[in-house]
Amino acid sequence: MKHATGFSVALVMALCLTMTSLVNGRIGTEFPFRDVHQRRRPDDAFNGQWLASNYQNGSTAPNAIQGDSPGQTLVIGGTGADDDSQRPGCDTAFIGTAQVQGSPDGGWQALPQVVGFDADRNTSFGNAVMPIYIERGKDFSKIKRVIVAQPGKPRDSWKYSSLFRNSLICAVSNSSMAVTLADVLIVAPIWLGESDKMAGAAQENDLYWTDGGFSVGSLTQGPGGQQTSSFEVMDVLIKRFANQNEFPTLNSIVVAGHSLGASLAQRYAMLRKTDDTTESLVKYWVGNPGAYVWPAAGPSRPVAPSDTSCAAQIDDWAYGIGGSLPAYATADVSKEGVEATYQRYRNRTIQYALGLLDDGPGDTHCEAQYQGNSHLSRGQNMQKALEAMDGGIPATQSFNYVPNTSHQDYLMMSDPVSQNFLFVEGLDDKRTATSSVGSTSTGTTGTDSSSTGTSTKKGATGQTTSGQPSSATALIIGCNLTALAAFAALAFMAFIPIS
Numbered sequence: 001m002k003h004a005t006g007f008s009v010a011l012v013m014a015l016c017l018t019m020t021s022l023v024n025g026r027i028g029t030e031f032p033f034r035d036v037h038q039r040r041r042p043d044d045a046f047n048g049q050w051l052a053s054n055y056q057n058g059s060t061a062p063n064a065i066q067g068d069s070p071g072q073t074l075v076i077g078g079t080g081a082d083d084d085s086q087r088p089g090c091d092t093a094f095i096g097t098a099q100v101q102g103s104p105d106g107g108w109q110a111l112p113q114v115v116g117f118d119a120d121r122n123t124s125f126g127n128a129v130m131p132i133y134i135e136r137g138k139d140f141s142k143i144k145r146v147i148v149a150q151p152g153k154p155r156d157s158w159k160y161s162s163l164f165r166n167s168l169i170c171a172v173s174n175s176s177m178a179v180t181l182a183d184v185l186i187v188a189p190i191w192l193g194e195s196d197k198m199a200g201a202a203q204e205n206d207l208y209w210t211d212g213g214f215s216v217g218s219l220t221q222g223p224g225g226q227q228t229s230s231f232e233v234m235d236v237l238i239k240r241f242a243n244q245n246e247f248p249t250l251n252s253i254v255v256a257g258h259s260l261g262a263s264l265a266q267r268y269a270m271l272r273k274t275d276d277t278t279e280s281l282v283k284y285w286v287g288n289p290g291a292y293v294w295p296a297a298g299p300s301r302p303v304a305p306s307d308t309s310c311a312a313q314i315d316d317w318a319y320g321i322g323g324s325l326p327a328y329a330t331a332d333v334s335k336e337g338v339e340a341t342y343q344r345y346r347n348r349t350i351q352y353a354l355g356l357l358d359d360g361p362g363d364t365h366c367e368a369q370y371q372g373n374s375h376l377s378r379g380q381n382m383q384k385a386l387e388a389m390d391g392g393i394p395a396t397q398s399f400n401y402v403p404n405t406s407h408q409d410y411l412m413m414s415d416p417v418s419q420n421f422l423f424v425e426g427l428d429d430k431r432t433a434t435s436s437v438g439s440t441s442t443g444t445t446g447t448d449s450s451s452t453g454t455s456t457k458k459g460a461t462g463q464t465t466s467g468q469p470s471s472a473t474a475l476i477i478g479c480n481l482t483a484l485a486a487f488a489a490l491a492f493m494a495f496i497p498i499s
């Protein structure tokens, strides 16, 4: 195991070095991007590693190591329609989603080991830790952008770490997109639920929430008496990636999700506390959420539904910023004021991506019916609501309507307009003086009274919390009929509209 890991890391690093030395070509004037961009050359390491023609369906994935969970072989061909292959036009291999034991409702029994990712437990909150999947073998000193990939309702972070990576591979293969694999780091927070705690996927010190609680900023259920908001976890992760000791060339962080993951991204965009050092770094990609936190208060909503039983609550969290807000935000919103909170949201950089065929019902709550009757109509109504406000649609926000696409995660995130937002636009923007952080401290300190302080372990030195037991054993899972059944159920669930 150790040898295989060491060898593989060495191999990846060698490939990275080769690649960096090969991609110094400059982009010509035919591309509408500012600055100097690195551009893939036809002979660079990308081709050798990922070009579809170098593989057959079922081949072992590049960078695979011993212990990687079954199911992650390469898929060549396909349509991307079931999150199971590249979309047409991506001339690259697609890494299949890891098989996993358990179920969204019964709980996940163990975290799968994802090809090319580590399950990192270096972000701690008191004695508790927040596990994240993080791409293995990338040179942090070269990373320009981090994608914080959110899972869907099934808390399937192994699937979304892999899907966003597949989309990045596709974008890099497109010679019109000025991005290389070395520019972007994919990470995925592993939001565990109570059922995963019961079923076994959560280690003793791992944070866990009610099963969907991560998406509304709830406090953890544990471990122990730990009370940490999922939004505070997002703040701490963003500070970790913004730290220029570890990521000296980073200039942007994209919080990206589809469906319930999009809900987290949009709600976080609404309530994220102002932090001058990271504010200008953060962007949000919001794909087909089940419902929205509406961008303006008041009784007016686009739809008059038949069920009016919640008419008095349509502004309540998580459909507006009234009612009982998450503990994370109560003091902040009362200090800033509701109007300033809406203005802050309007000032944030957001791409809303909407599938033109996504007529699924999404969030079925009464409050959501006031926003529209489907994912698509709610998104269109959200656009109208922003248009109707003073200043219209903010210059920092845009709507990307994706043709011929329903509630299909992969087709949404691999759409070229989505890919340009996720991976390309602003990639070489310069970081401003206010956003320079990390010259003295290697960690972050919790500012929220609901946490007992946070810290970030860095590398082999500077451990600030007691070490976690090796997760390698826990990560090795077998392939049996149960796993296959669960995988099939998961694949089915991923295709039906969920909020």
Ligand SMILES: *[C@@H]1O[C@H](CO)[C@@H](O)[C@H](O)[C@H]1NC(C)=O
Pocket (backbone or CB within 6 Å): 057, 058, 075, 076, 077, 078
């Ligand atoms: C690739 O192989 C998998 C089984 O490993 C199969 O389900 C899938 O249909 C194949 N895809 C193509 C495009 O042949």
Ligand SMILES: *[C@@H]1O[C@H](CO)[C@@H](O)[C@H](O)[C@H]1NC(C)=O
Pocket (backbone or CB within 6 Å): 079, 081, 404
């Ligand atoms: C629409 O998408 C389906 C797969 O989801 C694909 O088979 C079909 O060719 C697409 N049609 C067009 C016009 O792009």
Ligand SMILES: *[C@@H]1O[C@H](CO)[C@@H](O)[C@H](O)[C@H]1NC(C)=O
Pocket (backbone or CB within 6 Å): 088, 089, 090, 174, 175, 176, 177, 416, 420
């Ligand atoms: C490649 O990128 C360009 C520029 O963003 C885009 O217009 C085009 O559709 C992309 N091609 C494919 C096959 O995705």
Ligand SMILES: *[C@@H]1O[C@H](CO)[C@@H](O)[C@H](O)[C@H]1NC(C)=O
Pocket (backbone or CB within 6 Å): 279, 280, 281, 343, 344, 347
């Ligand atoms: C808008 O956001 C930018 C950074 O993205 C920040 O510099 C500026 O102060 C913000 N403006 C307001 C009014 O919040």
Ligand SMILES: *[C@@H]1O[C@H](CO)[C@@H](O)[C@H](O)[C@H]1NC(C)=O
Pocket (backbone or CB within 6 Å): 120, 121, 122, 134, 457, 458, 459, 460, 461, 463
């Ligand atoms: C996490 O910490 C371990 C041990 O401290 C270290 O070996 C590893 O490189 C760290 N991972 C990241 C992604 O920083």
